[in-house]
Amino acid sequence: MLGCYVTGIFPRPKELIETTRAYDRRRVGKEALEKAFKEATVKVIEAQTSAGLSYVSDGMLKWQDLLRPFTENLGGVKIGALARWFNNNTFYRKPIVLGEILRKKDITVEIANMDCLPRNVPWKAVLPAPYTLAKLSENNFYKSETELLLKYAEILKEEIRSLAERNFKYVQLSDPALVYNPFKEPISKDILADVNNALETAVKGVTVRVCLQTFFGDFTQILPEALDFPVDDFGIDLYETSLEKLEEYTFDKSVALGLIDARSSLLEDEKELSAVAKELIESVYPSKTCDVFICPNCDLEFLPWERAKEKIRIIAKVAKNLENELS
Amino acid sequence: MDKPFPTQEIGSLAKPAWRVKGYRGESLSEEEIAETVKWGRKFGIENLEELVKILTAKERTPADKKALLQWSAKFAIRFFEAAGLDVVFDGEQWRSEMYEHVIRNVEGFEFLGYVKSFDYRYFNKAACVNRPRYTKSFYVEEFTFTRENAKKMVKVPFTGPYTLVDWTFNEYYERKAGGKIKDFKKRKTAARRDFLCDLIKEVVRPEISRLTEAGAKWIQIDEPAATTNPSAEEMELFVEAFNETVRGFNCTFSLHNCYSNYRILAKYASQLRNCSQLALEFANRDSRQAGIDERVGYKELKFFEDYGFHGKYGLGVVDVHTDFIEPPELIRDRIIHALSIVKDSSRIYVSTDCGLRTRTWETSFAKLKNMVFGAELARKDLS
Numbered sequence: 022m023l024g025c026y027v028t029g030i031f032p033r034p035k036e037l038i039e040t041t042r043a044y045d046r047r048r049v050g051k052e053a054l055e056k057a058f059k060e061a062t063v064k065v066i067e068a069q070t071s072a073g074l075s076y077v078s079d080g081m082l083k084w085q086d087l088l089r090p091f092t093e094n095l096g097g098v099k100i101g102a103l104a105r106w107f108n109n110n111t112f113y114r115k116p117i118v119l120g121e122i123l124r125k126k127d128i129t130v131e132i133a134n135m136d137c138l139p140r141n142v143p144w145k146a147v148l149p150a151p152y153t154l155a156k157l158s159e160n161n162f163y164k165s166e167t168e169l170l171l172k173y174a175e176i177l178k179e180e181i182r183s184l185a186e187r188n189f190k191y192v193q194l195s196d197p198a199l200v201y202n203p204f205k206e207p208i209s210k211d212i213l214a215d216v217n218n219a220l221e222t223a224v225k226g227v228t229v230r231v232c233l234q235t236f237f238g239d240f241t242q243i244l245p246e247a248l249d250f251p252v253d254d255f256g257i258d259l260y261e262t263s264l265e266k267l268e269e270y271t272f273d274k275s276v277a278l279g280l281i282d283a284r285s286s287l288l289e290d291e292k293e294l295s296a297v298a299k300e301l302i303e304s305v306y307p308s309k310t311c312d313v314f315i316c317p318n319c320d321l322e323f324l325p326w327e328r329a330k331e332k333i334r335i336i337a338k339v340a341k342n343l344e345n346e347l348s
Numbered sequence: 349m350d351k352p353f354p355t356q357e358i359g360s361l362a363k364p365a366w367r368v369k370g371y372r373g374e375s376l377s378e379e380e381i382a383e384t385v386k387w388g389r390k391f392g393i394e395n396l397e398e399l400v401k402i403l404t405a406k407e408r409t410p411a412d413k414k415a416l417l418q419w420s421a422k423f424a425i426r427f428f429e430a431a432g433l434d435v436v437f438d439g440e441q442w443r444s445e446m447y448e449h450v451i452r453n454v455e456g457f458e459f460l461g462y463v464k465s466f467d468y469r470y471f472n473k474a475a476c477v478n479r480p481r482y483t484k485s486f487y488v489e490e491f492t493f494t495r496e497n498a499k500k501m502v503k504v505p506f507t508g509p510y511t512l513v514d515w516t517f518n519e520y521y522e523r524k525a526g527g528k529i530k531d532f533k534k535r536k537t538a539a540r541r542d543f544l545c546d547l548i549k550e551v552v553r554p555e556i557s558r559l560t561e562a563g564a565k566w567i568q569i570d571e572p573a574a575t576t577n578p579s580a581e582e583m584e585l586f587v588e589a590f591n592e593t594v595r596g597f598n599c600t601f602s603l604h605n606c607y608s609n610y611r612i613l614a615k616y617a618s619q620l621r622n623c624s625q626l627a628l629e630f631a632n633r634d635s636r637q638a639g640i641d642e643r644v645g646y647k648e649l650k651f652f653e654d655y656g657f658h659g660k661y662g663l664g665v666v667d668v669h670t671d672f673i674e675p676p677e678l679i680r681d682r683i684i685h686a687l688s689i690v691k692d693s694s695r696i697y698v699s700t701d702c703g704l705r706t707r708t709w710e711t712s713f714a715k716l717k718n719m720v721f722g723a724e725l726a727r728k729d730l731s
Contacts, residue, residue: 286517325461
């Protein structure tokens with residue numbers, strides 16, 4: 022199968038930006054804000070279905086950052102100060118862990134706009150991976166980082182289950198912290214073993230397809246250990262990963278190729294992307310080809326909405342080109 | 349400066365309602381006009397009736413709008429001087445905002461729309477779509493006006509090229525590099541360097557040249573994005589950009605950076621050439637308790653010393669993100685504590701953490717007055 026989808030928080034369309042700003046300045050009320058979110062959600066879903074993506078997401082327009090629904094809703098966690106979101110001019114609020122972490126309700130499904138999602142295309146949800154949640158939290162309670170990591174993994178397991186019950190077919194675990202490594206320090210085998218355990222806890226027995234989406238760093242740093250992680254697919258940021266090194270490996274799992282640059286407004290050349298993807302696929306799957314997904318390298322939220330919409334079309338076109346070429 | 353602990357601001361001051369509405373051509377309420385006159389009188393500004401005439405007119409001509417820029421610049425200069433600062437500017441009253449002001453005045457850029465900064469805050473982000481072209485000066489007129497109207501020493505805040513590049517989509521150079529370099533990461537890195545080099549050569553240095561010709565003696569390069577990408581390659585690129593920006597000019601240069609990773613910046617600060625001062629934010633990291641022995645917010649100052657930075661410090665002693673008015677004694681304690689690290693009183697300029705644009709004029713004025721008092725208390729401690 023050659024599929025395509027997007028990989029995280031969408032940019033807010035202009036009208037929604039205006040309403041959120043007005044809300045912030047107390048010029049409109051909660052009702053107007055909710056209405057604007059709903060209208061924008063319909064819009065971002067429509068952009069995905071009309072482009073022909075294989076899975077559709079609700080766009081996560083309410084997510085202030087990848088961790089926020091958890092930071093705000095988990096017992097034992099307090100919302101902290103603003104911190105830089107990796108090497109972006111964007112900020113998130115740090116989760117401060119002060120006590121035993123408790124999941125008091127379904128977090129993700131509660132803010133998902135499921136009634137806007139289409140009936141005829143499978144749904145995709147995005148969650149922070151356990152490692153990224155733990156790494157970006159300030160731990161003032163658990164004895165070790167490993168303990169915190171496993172605790173988050175248990176919480177995520179419940180989240181994934183509740184998503185599966187609501188008919189989501191695909192769950193992406195976003196794990197930028199695992200590969201973001203500006204000082205090029207080797208990633209220890211112990212950490213990778215802990216991540217493996219945490220993923221095992223989070224996804225064991227779940228009925229949805231699960232992808233570990235890495236971005237803002239080179240995927241090959243966590244190879245070959247990551248190939249044993251108990252997930253179905255690996256997401257790779259091709260704007261941070263050395264293509265040369267990637268081609269040294271062969272895979273027996275599916276990949277989501279982050280071929281479209283969500284941190285650049287330049288519209289990519291579809292033919293060039295198709296050629297790069299084809300070469301990669303032939304290299305990492307020398308005999309048996311697994312499923313391949315075409316996607317952006319990270320959340321589209323770094324782009325203004327209009328430009329993101331054009332990139333969604335490119336994603337679909339590249340997937341189509343490849344399907345024709347590889348069949 | 350002949351006295352220890354001279355006081356300075358960092359750049360921006362909030363634009364008063366009459367400047368914003370007046371410039372947009374909107375009408376002002378009687379209270380707003382009265383507020384304008386109140387501040388004007390407080391600063392001893394002459395011919396206020398001319399300003400009131402512009403603000404109460406039914407329509408505003410382009411000449412009126414230009415006059416409003418000058419009026420608000422004059423108010424801001426007097427504001428800083430009345431607070432007692434030794435180094436002043438015009439509170440960036442001529443600029444829409446530090447990023448937009450430059451980008452809108454240089455050819456080769458297009459604003460694409462708003463992107464998220466955090467929560468419900470956004471910023472208008474531009475793309476470089478063509479080789480940047482310098483067609484007109486964007487700071488000189490403001491500087492000339494400020495110099496003519498200021499009684500104190502003038503320092504020109506200048507948005508640095510590294511930050512301009514970091515905050516802008518790089519379409520032109522990425523397109524140009526396309527095809528030539530296969531690896532996407534290497535392609536983007538090369539395109540970023542080309543963009544930065546061209547921007548410095550084509551825009552930043554020509555503007556500095558015009559400023560120095562017009563008599564600018566001190567330019568502060570503002571680089572809030574300096575440590576956004578903390579890798580060695582990026583930090584070296586930032587240092588190279590600063591050094592190339594200031595190379596060969598007969599002018600004093602300083603660097604302002606705030607809300608950043610100082611462990612990283614400290615490591616590279618001694619490589620900055622011709623950088624007479626680092627203006628850094630510390631008050632935001634500090635406690636409000638009195639005392640000169642332990643000051644949590646200033647521990648990172650030591651990194652700069654340990655890594656061998658020998659220049660001066662613009663020591664942030666006033667937090668610009670809170671309405672808390674720092675008492676003069678707290679300001680003094682912060683200065684005396686910093687002196688115990690830096691050892692040399694001539695290396696400390698007393699400053700706000702960053703520009704005061706997010707505070708009201710009342711709050712900003714009270715904060716600055718106390719900062720000036722605190723510096724005076726610290727001077728007394730020395731003698």
